[in-house]
Amino acid sequence: MSELLTSPAQALGGARFDGLVCVEEAPLQGMITLRGDFASPGFANVVSSAAATDMPGQREVRGTQDKALMWMSPDELALLCPYAEAAPMAAKLADMLAGSHALVANVSDARAHFLLKGPGLRDVIAKLAPVDMAPGAMPPGTLRRTRFAQVAAGIWMQDDATAQIFCFRSVAQYMFDLLSTAAAPESAVGHF
Amino acid sequence: MLILDCPYCGVSAEETELSAGGEAHVTREGPGSADDAFESYLFMRENPQGVHFERWRHSHGCGKWFHAARCTRTLEVFGTYSAQTTEPPQGIRDAISQKRPGWSWRDLA
């Protein structure tokens, strides 16, 4: 049995691996799952003003790690915010959306996030996920839900040399090991 | 390898990102239905070599269910379409007719 954590902590304590790319567990990240009718002005106005950004289009991310909206499906968004703001933000959103058909869930403690940095990241990701990583198919600003080997994951292409990968916190070690193996220095592919 | 375009998130999803959901457009017979109808709902499925209609779920993606029309012999995909329908849309039927003239499937043709 693991002991009860007395304060919020990253799943892997900020684990880091340097290889073809730098793989690093991201600092604690606030993430709120939002579901509702995007076509309803009430829903769209509430969530886009909370994130201080426009509604993202299909498979888009709008904003920065501090405040962003990710398009997860035609009726699901993920709002990124600083970790400490997630709980009050979720409470505020639930309040503002009360009475409409919507769901708000603070999933910050149920996720682990990794940052991949380096120009070789398209090759590293392509080893693990059934995704066309060509720059034209995955330009910066794209959000792609997929699987990495055996676990579900999301990829946010922040720019051509930075990607944020997120998964369930319970598989954080598996994900870190996968990414580190695919980034092993002698395993360059050089496709992209 | 089978690649299906998810009509909900627009991704060209490779088979391992999807979960198969069995035959499409099965009428779910409920309490009060005739025994024959209930039996065929429970047990009778098409198993064609050729044109087939199926349900799929983009389980390692946007999570949505959708429909696909494909050829089980060649893996050629005729098209994918919304889950919110009880029969294939005309555009899908036309696409099949163009490539498999004279096709039939259950009471569709």
Ligand SMILES: [Zn+2]
């Ligand atoms: Zn999808």
